[in-house]
Amino acid sequence: MTAPGPGPSASGPAAPGPSTSAPAAPGRGAPAAAAVPECYGDICITCSDTAVEVTIVRLLADGLAVVNTGQGEEEVSVALVQAQVGDTILVHAKEAIAVVGR
Numbered sequence: 001m002t003a004p005g006p007g008p009s010a011s012g013p014a015a016p017g018p019s020t021s022a023p024a025a026p027g028r029g030a031p032a033a034a035a036v037p038e039c040y041g042d043i044c045i046t047c048s049d050t051a052v053e054v055t056i057v058r059l060l061a062d063g064l065a066v067v068n069t070g071q072g073e074e075e076v077s078v079a080l081v082q083a084q085v086g087d088t089i090l091v092h093a094k095e096a097i098a099v100v101g102r
Helices: none
Strands: 052-059 064-068 073-077 088-092 095-100
Touching: 052 073, 073 095
Parallel strands: none
Antiparallel strands: 052 064, 052 088, 064 073, 088 095
8 A cells, every 4th residue: 555645636736836826825934025225226236147346435344345336335245355445346246256456
C-alpha cells in the first residue's frame, strides 16, 4: 500500500503551486512593501544592474560613507576601496567597487 502524495486529490482542491495567482494572506509570509527613498527616476544604486558614479561627502565609521548621488545623499559601503572625501566612486548595490579617476 502506498501513502497518498502531496498532489491534487479528488476530495479537495489542488494545493497552490507556482502557477497559481492567488495572493498571499497578509501576515503569512507575504512580502512587506518596502519604501526605497534612494531610487530616483531611472537610477537606483541599491537595486539596479548598473554602477553609478557618486561623490563622497563624508566618511563614517565601519567602512561606510555618505555620498552625493546628484539627487540627494545616500549611505554606501566603501569597505572594498580606499577612498577619501571628494573622491568620485563607482557604486553598485550600495557597495563602492572602484575609485574613478585615480
